[in-house]
Amino acid sequence: MESLTMEMVLVMSMIGLAIFLFIVEWVRVDVVAIIMMVTLPLLHLVSPKEAFIGLSSNAVVSIIAVIIIGAGLDRTGIINKLVAPVLRIAGNSASRIIVAISVTVAIISSFMQNIGAAALFLPAIQRIGEKQKIPLSRLLMPIGFSAILGGTVTLVGSSPLILLNDLLAPFGLEPFGLFDVTPIGLALVASGIGCFILLGKFILPGGDVNPEGEDNAEDDVGGKEKSALEEDEYYELSTPDDFTHYRDPLFVEDLRRRYLVTVLAITEPPDFKVVSPPPDMEVRSGIDLVVCGRKKDVVRMVENEGMILKDRLEKYSDTINPVKSGRVEAVVAPRSWLVGKTLKDVNLEGRFNVTPVSLYRHEESYRARLDDITLQVGDVITIHGAWKNLKNLQKEGGLLFGLPSDVDYMRPGKAAWAGAWLVVALVMIMGFKIQLSVSLMTGALGMILTGVLTIDEAYQSVDWRTIFLLGGLIPLGIATEKTGTAAWIAHTVLGLMGDVSPIVLLTVIGVLSTLFTLVISNVGATVLLVPLVVNMAMAAHTDPRMAALVVGLATSNSFMLPTHQVNALYMGPGHYRTIDFIKAGALISIVFIVVMIAMIRLVYGV
Amino acid sequence: MAIITISRGSFSMGRLVAEKVAERLGYDIISREILLEASRHFNIPEIKLEKAIHDAPGILERYRHTKQAYIAYIRSALVERVVNDNVVYHGLAGHLLLKGIGHVLKVRINADFEKRVAYVMNRDGLSEDEARARLVEDDNQRRKWTYELYGHDPWDSAMYDLTIRIDRLSIEEAVGFICKAAQSSGFTASERSKQNLKDLALACHVKAELVADFPNIGVTCEYGNVIVYCKAGDRGGAKLGRRLDELKRKLAGIYSVEMHSGVPAPPDAV
Secondary structure (H helix, E strand, C coil): CCCCCHHHHHHHHHHHHHHHHHHHCCCCHHHHHHHHHHHHHHCCCCCHHHHHHHHHCHHHHHHHHHHHHHHHHHHCCHHHHHHHHHHHHHCCCHHHHHHHHHHHHHHHHCCCCHHHHHHHHHHHHHHHHHHHCCCHHHHHHHHHHHHHHHCCCCCCCCHHHHHHHHHHHHHCCCCCCCCCCHHHHHHHHHHHHHHHHHHHHHHCCCCCCCCCCCCCHHHHCCCCCCCHHHHCEEEEEECCCCCCCCCCCCEHHHHHHHHCCEEEEEEECCCEEEECCCCCCECCCCCEEEEEECHHHHHHHHHHHCCEECCCCCCCCCCCCCCCEEEEEEEECCCCCCCCCEHHHHCHHHHHCEEEEEEEECCEEECCCHHHCECCCCCEEEEEEEHHHHHHHHHHCCEECCCCCCCCCCCHHHHHHHHHHHHHHHHHHHCCCCCHHHHHHHHHHHHHHCCCCCHHHHHHHCCHHHHHHHHHHHHHHHHHHHCCHHHHHHHHHHHHHCCCCHHHHHHHHHHHHHHHHHHCCHHHHHHHHHHHHHHHHHHCCCCHHHHHHHHHHHCCCCCCCCCCHHHHHHHCCCCCCHHHHHHHHHHHHHHHHHHHHHHHHHHHCC | CCEEEEEECCCCCHHHHHHHHHHHHCCEEECCHHHHHHHHHHCCCHHHHHHHHHCCCCHHHHHHCHHHHHHHHHHHHHHHHHCCCCEEEECCCHHHHCCCCCCEEEEEEEECHHHHHHHHHHHHCCCHHHHHHHHHHHHHHHHHHHHHHHCCCCCCHHHCCEEEEECCECHHHHHHHHHHHHCCHHHCCCHHHHHHHHHHHHHHHHHHHHCCCCCCCEEEEECCEEEEEECCCCCCHHHHHHHHHHHHHHCCCCCEEEEEECCCCCCCCC
8 A cells, every 4th residue: 555645644634624614614615615726736736727627527517507407497487387287196185295296306306406496396385385285394304305315316416426427537437327327316216205105204393294185284383483474464553643742753663673563554644555664664643554463462562552453454455455465485595686685685675565574594483673684595584565566576586485376477488498408408418428518518508599598597597606616626536536645545444444345335435425415515525535435446346436326326315404405495494493304314314325225236236 | 860870080089979969869879889789699709790890801801701791790780770760870881881771861070180190199198100000000991991892982072971071170060060961851761761771671681691601692672572693503502592481481571582693783782
């Protein structure tokens, strides 16, 4: 075995630094990758050309193309078209609905980014939940897990698998085909869904997935905080004629801060109705107003401020009417323009004439001082507004929610083109064996040329974080291999382990990859582990391609913590706690490793 | 009906002015007993609180946040005492500890430095140099203290409603000015400022209960709706949540409690 060199020590220090930064999150993961990209050539561990070769790699180009294709599918509303027939087949049974949507999500997710598929389906799932009276906590986790598992069905389903062939190239190993992983991926999806159907009542919060479809929404809450949507009611109030005498001016915002009550509409004297009033509007004497809030809060306000509570909506019965307006639970989407902004910056009242009522994040419900809260992906904002205004908000993008009337504002006419270009890309890959990146980019270009989406929309849809994460970590993989660090670590580890059978080795690699992916990103785990495990497998006379495949698959085994993007997105709307993910995720993770190893043995005869 | 805080340099006749103001207006006067109350309530030796309110935080204390904790205790005790109005408080940082309350008259009493030196020499039998050094050291400590904890210079007159220099103006004249100001309409307690004070008392109480375990939190309160601001991903998040539930049951006047993690505490937070 080669002795430890200075270069190896440096590479290991850089790996240590990367892992450390991934865990402590002092800087974002993509910035960590860029740090690697810049530092490695400065330390002469890779050449300047190698440092940036990741950006032009097949993996990165493929990911760009996959993202554009996903955006194209999204814009045509093809997903909504898929959901309707799927639901018809599923009928009213909760478990059949879960199976049907999970399978659909998994299929979609196998051709686009997992988080993209998860975000795309969220509004549809919300609608279904409401319509069929199934609590979201029962639907979202199985479907979210299926979106992640769906990423293992094809070689373009998740970033680690896209990356795999590039990482195998330096070893001169045969690349994997698009559907080489499909049998394993399908088995993983089936086992995941199976777990939820069979053991749902033990692992899902809120209990059983009722096989008979006799679900009752009310029994789910189970001691958890009710959402604003369930708890809040509308009340019409009026102020007496001497309301503003002998008191400091009272503003709309004051009522929220003092009594946790949201003013939805208010009269500006003499009788001008202002819907979604601005926070600085004054509450005057002898006017009517409609508020949304919990009864006890409204009663407290009425008593303290000397207002008059009406029995029912009177003057505003026409404005605050379920036909014309209502509330939605809008989820802040991944890469939304709202992320990092406060509700004050966003000014939903002024721009869209809708009113935020409450915000839900990480098991906490917020009502007071909503305006100061900086929005994050997965935050659930309960918003009230006229349906047409909410639709305008939906069009703006960035918030995921369903509306009662499914009007397609998108480009349904282009659905056929979008579907056709996806097929063209697939035929090029499978029929003509053209390289993944070229085929997928052809599909993406086709969508742009046929007007499914514009080139600017295509550029905007690309998530530069993912691109730089991949591009920046690839040189770290190169350095690990080039300096012999991977081989050295592999031999040292194997020396410690002694002789092991291929199955044991692959299982150990699977467990290791799972642990890595929980603390550092799946791409990071893949880049660091693949050179290592290929060397280990070669030394242990096991098929190195299988070892790499285990890493590529097991880095999708990220269910135990809400750190995976999909889990983070669904945590808020599903009102999940971290413990819910640990409970269900632990089981799915174990099943994942068992099924994966069994399938690799079955399919590839390891 | 007002609250008067009198901030003073050492040996600036501030105590005397405060006592005479309280006597003329028939107000209660409080100063050191606040420390006693806080030490009784939170089981902290009075000497530690005394030191906390006098010396600027050292490097270790800045890390351990003990000073912030002690200040939170003192503040809670002070706000609790002034909540019923008609109070003169003379002591360090009253104007900062009662920040944001409309009917607090913030007074600063300064005295001519040479006269202060002469007073110290006379009272403690020190040489001129010793007396001078002692006063400079004292002033520096107070300046540093206010600066470290609140980012203000206590000598900045913009922080007070009234700054009086006892030199050509006599103590009696200063007392007259202060009493007149306190009775002016600007310092009459309105319903809103009374409510603000009640809310401040509750926020200070919540902060004092939590500060030992969670030194970096900020607390606001408005009409009994308490918001606790803490860092995002705080490991103690669950523990803080439990403590808040306990406090909600224990403290009268809390209507609702929200924990805003990852949201920067607003300037009015204690």
